[in-house]
Amino acid sequence: MFFIPFWLLHFSSVTANVITVLPSPNAIAKAIAESSPGDTIIIHSGTYREGNLKINHSLTILGKGLPVIDGQHKVEMLSISAHHTTIKGLRFINSGKSNSDDLAAIKLYSTKHVTIQDNEFDNNFFCIYLLNSDSCTITGNDIKGYAVNEQSSGNGIHLWKCQHAVIKDNTVSGHRDGIYFEFVTDSRIEKNKSFSNIRYGLHFMFSDRNAYSNNRFYHNGAGVAVMYSKNIHMTGNTFDLNRGSAAYGLLLKDITDSRIISNRFEYNSIGIYMEGSNRIIVSGNNFHNNGWAVRILSNCESNEIVRNNFTANSFDVSTNGPASSNTFHNNYWDKYEGYDLNRDLAGDIPYRPVSLYALLMERIPFALILYRSFVVTIFERMEKIAPAITPVDLFDNQPRMKPWKL
Amino acid sequence: MEIRGLKKQFGRIHVLNGLTLQLKKGSAYALIGPNGSGKTTMLKILLGLVNPDSGEALFQNKSVLKQWKYRNHFGYMPQISRYPENMTPFQIMEMIKDIRQHSGAYDMDLYKQFGINKFENKAMHSLSGGMRQKVGASLAFMFSPEVIILDEPTAGLDPLSTEILKEKIIRSRHEGKLILITSHILSDLDEIITHVIYLNEGNILFQLTIEELRSRTKSEKLSQAIAAIMKENGHA
């Protein structure tokens, strides 16, 4: 505090300074330079082309009338290394593109308690990039990109080595990954919309103890990819319209001790794809109109798929080898043709969710072209009556007679 | 009508072997000959039911082959009267009236004289062969066509009805119609025809007016006359 000049101390002793910025060359840079920690800078509408701006002390920067910060395809516009900083109501366009130093519209360097709120991002490489930061909030941002391929595009919201982040109410589209987590722990992702991204709507790598809920992921290469992580809670999300070869609603790779509760998987090529994943509870989800509702590889163990609805999927479950110790229990399968004599709403004969043809297609994928033909229907019927090829120990022994109200 | 070099082959059998004929209105031609001599085939070619291999059939100097409008001037009574079995004679007549869109009055002579009204609401399949023939005959005359083609018209008709039909044919001939009849029952043809065409294995053996025939064979009866001429030609 002793370094603060007298005239600034004079004002801030009552309240923080408010600095108003109008469009003129280097107006924002000047304002930042003139500001002291805790000040508020209000940027009025207009277009600002000021190259890279660095924020080294805590500030509140507010846009009035959505001022535009233009990176002119050259630079990272905002580099923040101060704690307790808020960026709100700005529009960031045209950041530079560089794969070597991951240029972004806003990048946070080892900060705490930074809030990025209600901003717009259009045509940037990375948009909001958090490095080694703690307790930051990213909320209400509208992020739009025009990614063509994975190599030449960045992520919408990118977190690396962060803790306690909250990502809420954002809309992200047209990037490589909508939201990307790597070495991120104890964070929450809520009520975001992530769509039309080239790779994943949401991507976890080596990120434990996180939760994401009530988000919608659609039209992405794959909805959500969760890899090499544990203790992830996935609740109330909608994964839909993620279609294409290798397109999944949810891709799980080497995930353990996680919960997938009350989500909707609709119109995806594959609803959930599980590989090397253990001790996951999949419960209360709706799988509707997917190509494959669940594809669970034989290296998955001790997973519980219980009390879900499976309706109008081309195939309910497929697997690539002899079954393992996964439990299917008390799910509603619309393809179930059994009966319920004691009227306890659980079918009296088990349901085998892996169909003969799904197995055949593991070996010959383009056999799909003959699906639903009379001959194939007959074969499937025969296999249902007397299973010979489909896995013996993969069954739901209490298939629900009526769909769960989810 | 005119027929020029009409040829037709069914498989290896030559049914018609280059037939050439001139048919004039106001005349009645009897087409006679043994079974399989090509009588019905010739009639069917005139009606467009059978396509000839070669040759030409003309009506009013225009080819009838692959045409259809000329059939407005044609009435046809087939050899075996086959009709939609579920329909009644009344429905069939109404249907054909509807299809033909005939502008003049309908000729209901035969309909009345045959007493078709007595069974006109019975389904075709419940009618006897004679009743069906009556329906066929009255249909052939109903639209006052200029050309009337009758294939074995008297087969199955009772004598009274045969007389009615014969009188109708004579009347029509006098009205200037062209009438073509095939029949095995030569006695039925006696008073009604003006010309005789004798077909054998697709060739015209002879073609004479009834007067020529009588003067050559000196016999009044057609059957005797034919027999005589056959003998003359060394065919019998």
Add this chain to the structure above:
Amino acid sequence: MLKIIKYVLLDIVRSRTIIGYTVFLMLATWGMFMLESNPSKSMLSLINILLIVIPLVSIIFSTIHFYNSYEFMELMLAQPVKRSTVFAGSYAGAALALCMAFIIGTGIPLVTFDSSGAAIALLISGILITLIFVSIAYLCAALSRDKAKGTGIAILSWFFFAIIYDSLLLFILFLFADYPIEKFLLALTFFNPVDLVRLILLLKMDVAALMGMTGAVYSQLLGSVNGMLIAGLVSIIWILWPFALAMRIFKRKDI
């Protein structure tokens, strides 16, 4: 032409077979939706009716209809009516009767229970497959004057298209699974009208799975809208060519 169709239709309705067919379809469709709470499951059963029963009924009914209306056609051909008009009228009458039976029997219950895109696709497919098999029936009937023989050819062609063809494809699939035969196999499905109609349904009901296929053939050619369009067009070709060929034969036929 319209008059011919009118009399053909009158005749068909009089025979009552068509009414039986309508009632059957109606009972089957209602039954499926009433017994099953889940409409998407009823749709699966309907697909089998669509791919097997409808082609069978369409082809047998039309073949027999053709032979039974021989007298009618003979009668008409001696009248001032074009041959092609008589033939097309007879075809249109049979096709119209069968389509109406399908629309009333299956279409109405279907749309009341489930008006999803899949139901619409099912409805259109049903009409297409009916028309295709009436065409094939007319070709079979035109090929042979003998009723028993013609009906035999018709039943055989149904058997071939509905069952044998797909069995052969499945066989080829197993035998040459290790070779790149995707395109070849896809092309082969276009030569079977039943497969073609099944493809339309597949594109509607299993589009997510189809798009999950590796290989550009499926995603490009069958990318739902395109694939639907192509399959629809080829189906129309399948209506037209047997009809046109049958018409050609009929025009040259000696009655």
